[in-house]
Amino acid sequence: MNKREIDEVLEWMWMSREGSQADNSNDLAECDRVNITDGILADVEAAGYILRRGNEFVFTPKGESEASDLIRRHRLAERIVVDVLGVGGREVEDTACEFEHVIAPRLTESICTLLGHPRSCPHGLPIPEGRCCREARQSVESVVVPLSALKIGEEAYLAYISTRDYPRLQKLISFGISPGIRIKMLQKFPTYVIQAEHTQVALEEKVANCIYLWRGRRQERRTPA
Ligand SMILES: [Zn+2]
Ligand SMILES: [Zn+2]
Numbered sequence: 001m002n003k004r005e006i007d008e009v010l011e012w013m014w015m016s017r018e019g020s021q022a023d024n025s026n027d028l029a030e031c032d033r034v035n036i037t038d039g040i041l042a043d044v045e046a047a048g049y050i051l052r053r054g055n056e057f058v059f060t061p062k063g064e065s066e067a068s069d070l071i072r073r074h075r076l077a078e079r080i081v082v083d084v085l086g087v088g089g090r091e092v093e094d095t096a097c098e099f100e101h102v103i104a105p106r107l108t109e110s111i112c113t114l115l116g117h118p119r120s121c122p123h124g125l126p127i128p129e130g131r132c133c134r135e136a137r138q139s140v141e142s143v144v145v146p147l148s149a150l151k152i153g154e155e156a157y158l159a160y161i162s163t164r165d166y167p168r169l170q171k172l173i174s175f176g177i178s179p180g181i182r183i184k185m186l187q188k189f190p191t192y193v194i195q196a197e198h199t200q201v202a203l204e205e206k207v208a209n210c211i212y213l214w215r216g217r218r219q220e221r222r223t224p225a
Helices: 001-017 038-046 063-086 090-104 105-114 131-138 166-174
Strands: 050-053 057-061 145-148 154-163 182-187 194-195 199-203 211-213
Touching: 001 038, 001 050, 001 057, 057 063, 057 090, 057 166, 063 090, 063 105, 105 131
Parallel strands: none
Antiparallel strands: 050 057, 145 211, 154 182, 154 211, 182 194, 194 199
16 A cells, blocks of 8 residues: 555544544545545554554554644645635645645645644634644744735735736736735725835735735744745
8 A cells, every 4th residue: 555545544534533524525525535445444554553442443643643744734735725826616625635745744834834824724624733833823923914904014024925817916026026025014095005125016905915924023934945
């Protein structure tokens, strides 16, 4: 049995325990599922990820941590697909199911930080915490908010621009609005006016709502390397 099949079993067990397995509209329901048979469960047990207890299986510590990582990657992938790429509907799961297997584990924390340590996936299911989330909680509030949430005079750093409208994206980039720059809110009404590094830019509300910023200390910014 290959690693991918083991992953599918661990995710399925995690979701059964969480009670989200029953809802077919959620999460992993759309992924290519392995057909979980007694033989496959016996193989996963032999690999040290699960243990039989009476009629059911439970995770070993190794299985628990592996399953938590997988679910975390899948749900962070969903957030990227929905929040950053602006994808909706059926494409969400198709893309997220592939993403979870291709995101390098060492990039997970960077992605989580980029997204502001989200607590739940777009389906509302909890994202298991990583070390980055625990560290962020102990330090100054560090969350990603839409530009429109900034108060007048408040500064933050651009995390990402969520739009599928490429001409709009190009236009923003031509104003120097790109990830990592510092933004200060100058005016919110009748239009948004921001200071983006050395340039002042006026933005409509719908544009301001696609720009996401980090509030918090600058050293917490980490972009995928
Ligand atoms: Zn989800
Ligand atoms: Zn995190």
